[in-house]
Amino acid sequence: MISHFGALTVAQETKFGELPLDFVALVLMRLPLDARLRAREVSRGWRALLNELRFWLVLDFSPGSGVVARFTRALLFAAGERARGHAGPDWR
Amino acid sequence: MRRASERADTLDLTGANHSLDPEHLVQFVAAHGQSLRTVTTPVQRPLNADQVTRLCRSASLCTLRCFVSCDVAEALPLLRCEVPFALLHFVHLLVHNFHHNQQTVLELVAALPSHSGKIKGLTVHEAPLRNIATADALMRRIAEVRVSNVAFMDCNFVPASLPGLTRLIQAGCLETVSIENSRTALFEAGPEFTAFCHALRNSTLQALELRSCGLWRDFAIAGELLVSLLGHPTLRELDLNYDRVGDMDDAKLAAAGEQLASLITHNTALEKLECYGNYLGQAGLAPIFEALPRSSTLKELTFWHETISREFARDVILPAVRANSSLQKLSFGHDMPLLELTEAHAIVAARTQRMPLPLPPPDLL
Numbered sequence: 001m002i003s004h005f006g007a008l009t010v011a012q013e014t015k016f017g018e019l020p021l022d023f024v025a026l027v028l029m030r031l032p033l034d035a036r037l038r039a040r041e042v043s044r045g046w047r048a049l050l051n052e053l054r055f056w057l058v059l060d061f062s063p064g065s066g067v068v069a070r071f072t073r074a075l076l077f078a079a080g081e082r083a084r085g086h087a088g089p090d091w092r
Numbered sequence: 093m094r095r096a097s098e099r100a101d102t103l104d105l106t107g108a109n110h111s112l113d114p115e116h117l118v119q120f121v122a123a124h125g126q127s128l129r130t131v132t133t134p135v136q137r138p139l140n141a142d143q144v145t146r147l148c149r150s151a152s153l154c155t156l157r158c159f160v161s162c163d164v165a166e167a168l169p170l171l172r173c174e175v176p177f178a179l180l181h182f183v184h185l186l187v188h189n190f191h192h193n194q195q196t197v198l199e200l201v202a203a204l205p206s207h208s209g210k211i212k213g214l215t216v217h218e219a220p221l222r223n224i225a226t227a228d229a230l231m232r233r234i235a236e237v238r239v240s241n242v243a244f245m246d247c248n249f250v251p252a253s254l255p256g257l258t259r260l261i262q263a264g265c266l267e268t269v270s271i272e273n274s275r276t277a278l279f280e281a282g283p284e285f286t287a288f289c290h291a292l293r294n295s296t297l298q299a300l301e302l303r304s305c306g307l308w309r310d311f312a313i314a315g316e317l318l319v320s321l322l323g324h325p326t327l328r329e330l331d332l333n334y335d336r337v338g339d340m341d342d343a344k345l346a347a348a349g350e351q352l353a354s355l356i357t358h359n360t361a362l363e364k365l366e367c368y369g370n371y372l373g374q375a376g377l378a379p380i381f382e383a384l385p386r387s388s389t390l391k392e393l394t395f396w397h398e399t400i401s402r403e404f405a406r407d408v409i410l411p412a413v414r415a416n417s418s419l420q421k422l423s424f425g426h427d428m429p430l431l432e433l434t435e436a437h438a439i440v441a442a443r444t445q446r447m448p449l450p451l452p453p454p455d456l457l
Contacts (some may be wrong), residue, residue, distance in 0.1 A: 059100050062132075063107040071108040073116040080124050083100035 015045070025049055033079055034057060034064035056083035095117035099127035109134040118150070133158040135183050141166035148176040157181040163189030164196045171203035184241070194226045201233045213241035213268075216253035221247040224256070231256040235263035243270035243301070251280035254288045261291040270301035275334070277306035279313045289320035297324075301331035308337040308370075311344060318351045322358050327432045329364040330355065338371030349376035353383035356390055364392040368425075371397060374404045381408050385415035396425035405432035411440050420444045 016024070028039055028050065043071045059079045061067055069075055102122075105112055109394050112134055134140060138161035139147070147156055160170065160182060167187045170177050190196045204211070208432045214234060221227040221244070234242055242260070249257070249271065261269065271278065292300070292341060300321070308314045314335075322329060334336065337348045349372055372380075377398060384390070387391055400409070413419060413436045422440045424433055 014273060053099070056100055058102040058104075060102075060104050060105045062104045064109055065104070067107060071105075071111040073113065075120075076120055077123075080100060080120055083124070083127075 001011070007048075021045070021049060025052075029055060032063065032076065034067050034069035037078055037082070050082075051083065053083065056078065064065070100124055101127055101129040103128060103131045104131050105131075106135060109136045110220070112137050114139050118143055118146050121147050121154075122150045125154065128154040130155050131157070135159055135415040138184075138186060141170065144170065144180065146175075148180060152176050153179070153181045155181060155185050159184040159186075161188070163412040164200055165189070168199060168203045171200070171207050173206045180207075180210070182207070182211045182213070185211055186214065187219075188217035190219045192220050194220050194223055197221065197226050197230055201229045202238050204233045208237040210240050211237055213243075214239045215243040215245060215270075216247060217245040219244070219247050219451075221253065222250060224252050228259075229252050229258040231260040235260050235265060238265045239267040240265060241270075242266060243268075243272075245270075245272045246274045247271075248276045249273055249278050250276065251278065251282075251284065253278070253395070254284040256290045258284070258291045261288075261295050261297070262408070264296065266295070266297060268299040268301075269297060270299075270303075270331075271305060272301070272303040272334075273305045275304045276307060277309055278302075279305065279307065279310070279317065281310065281313055281316075285313065287315070289317055292317070293320040296326045298326055299329035299331070301329075301333075302329060302335065303331060303335040307332060307335040308348065311340075311347070314348065315351055318355060322354055324359055324361065326361055327359060328361050329366075330362065331364075331366040332370060333366050335366035335367075336369060336371050337376060338373070342373070342375035345373045345376035346374060346379060349379035349406060352376075353379040355381045356380065356387045360389055362387075363389055365390065366392070366394040368394060368396040370395065373398065374400065374408075377404075378408055381412035384412040384419065387416060388418050390416075390418055391423040392423075393419060394421075394423040396423070398424060400424065400430065400433065402430055402432060405430050405436070409433065409436050 016027075024046070028036060028046070031039060036050060036055060040047045056079060059076075061071060061076075103124075105117065114133075114137065118134065120132065131147070131151065131154055133156075136159070138159045141160065141162040144156070144158065144160055144162075146196070147158075156179060158180075160167075162170070164187050167185065170180060173180070187200060200216075219230070221230065227247075227249070227315065234448070257269075257271075260266065279288075307317065321330065339347060340348075352365070352367070352372075356365065370376075372395065377395065380393075384393075410432050419440045420443050422436055
């Protein structure tokens with residue numbers, strides 16, 4: 001959308017949810033694993049997107065992964081269940 | 093229905109460390125082992141031989157990189173790449189329980205080549221290495237299999253062990269050497285010791301630990317060794333813990349401090365210096381803290397069991413810490429109630445405190 005303020009024309013900021021799904025997927029792919037698990041709860045669209053296996057092939061809990069949640073058995077198994085295409089238990 | 097290959101294939105747990113219960117990992121791999129192709133476990137959380145065996149059985153096509161702690165009898169089948177350990181890599185292998193039996197060391201020597209290139213770190217604990225031929229055989233084999241980080245804990249090396257250690261360092265594969273020698277004197281003046289120092293000087297070591305080696309028993313020996321490290325281009329960490337200097341007059345303590353201070357001044361790669369239980373005294377500590385403002389790389393400095401007066405803390409330590417900008421950790425142990433030392437700790441600790449990231453705007457999503 002375009003807004004006009006006299007001579008000044010500025011593009012209104014696009015909201016993240018309005019981006020094409022492929023773009024959203026690229027961003028979600030770069031999220032730490034725990035954030036990706038939480039992102040499933042944002043909307044039905046994201047949940048459907050994050051049910052795709054490509055998000056869960058690599059379960060990265062390395063120091064550079066950005067995972068901030070305390071590592072627990074539940075977190076590990078929740079990520080693993082996503083990779084099997086199962087809804088799995090809540091990890092928190 | 094998804095095939096096994098369409099599930100998680102990589103699991104990297106290197107950031108989990110102490111929060112990982114190895115049994116949970118075993119359960120996870122039992123459930124997902126068919127699809128997993130690479131699993132890397134934390135470097136600070138060892139698995140025992142039984143856990144490694146169950147992991148390898150559950151994920152037979154998976155490259156498992158892990159830290160294993162086991163006795164030598166358990167280590168042998170793992171090292172020989174027997175079924176199901178063909179794809180096992182050791183991030184670190186800690187071998188213990190040699191039962192004072194040289195034959196067990198020789199069996200380890202015989203098994204190591206099967207794992208050539210697949211052992212990053214090796215710790216040998218309480219191995220009977222006083223026999224020079226046995227020790228040399230182990231050193232040669234460690235060099236052959238290109239271990240990067242090697243530690244000998246309580247192996248009671250003697251001065252005659254130095255040529256073997258020298259050859260190991262000269263092999264050029266090592267990043268870290270750690271020797272904890274149970275207060276047995278390792279160094280003795282002579283050509284073997286000079287060759288050892290020469291090997292250290294020409295090495296590309298990044299960390300050197302010489303604990304309880306009796307380094308300061310002969311002041312000239314300590315001097316020769318520390319001079320060999322002066323200006324070392326790659327050495328980032330030097331650990332001289334439990335090498336007691338004490339029971340010398342102030343002039344000698346000051347000279348010992350000067351030698352360590354020279355390292356701080358001239359070694360631009362040096363980031364960490366540990367001197368637990370060196371008993372340098374204030375005479376030995378003074379030159380070190382006087383040198384501290386001249387270092388722009390030293391991040392960690394540790395002295396335990398030192399007797400420090402309030403005046404020394406106020407007039408020597410605090411000004412040095414304020415004038416230096418690189419130090420991030422300064423430790424005097426837990427028995428230092430002086431306010432000046434607490435302030436010095438706070439100054440360096442503040443350098444590593446992170447500002448919290450601002451929260452994203454609520455309408456971002």
